Amino acid sequence: MKSITMYTTEACPFCRSAKALLAKRKIDYQEINLARDPDGRAELTERTGMVTFPQIVIDGETLGGFQELMAADRAGRLSGLLAT
Numbered sequence: 001m002k003s004i005t006m007y008t009t010e011a012c013p014f015c016r017s018a019k020a021l022l023a024k025r026k027i028d029y030q031e032i033n034l035a036r037d038p039d040g041r042a043e044l045t046e047r048t049g050m051v052t053f054p055q056i057v058i059d060g061e062t063l064g065g066f067q068e069l070m071a072a073d074r075a076g077r078l079s080g081l082l083a084t
Contacts, residue, residue, distance in 0.1 A: 002059040004029035014066040
């Protein structure tokens, strides 16, 4: 299975929803909380072009945020995105 990294911030309802969806599907992920890391936020924005949270990256490829994660799950594409 490919690795998932989820960049989050505190008090973020979309971050909580994304974590809940992955937990429901029993999908492991690494969480990186950037709430108190302005340099990390700037680097992430430069790399992904996104400023919102969460940001979900699968094996170095940006999937998007919660909406994209949910859409992939509903369409049945999430498992395929994670397959090696």
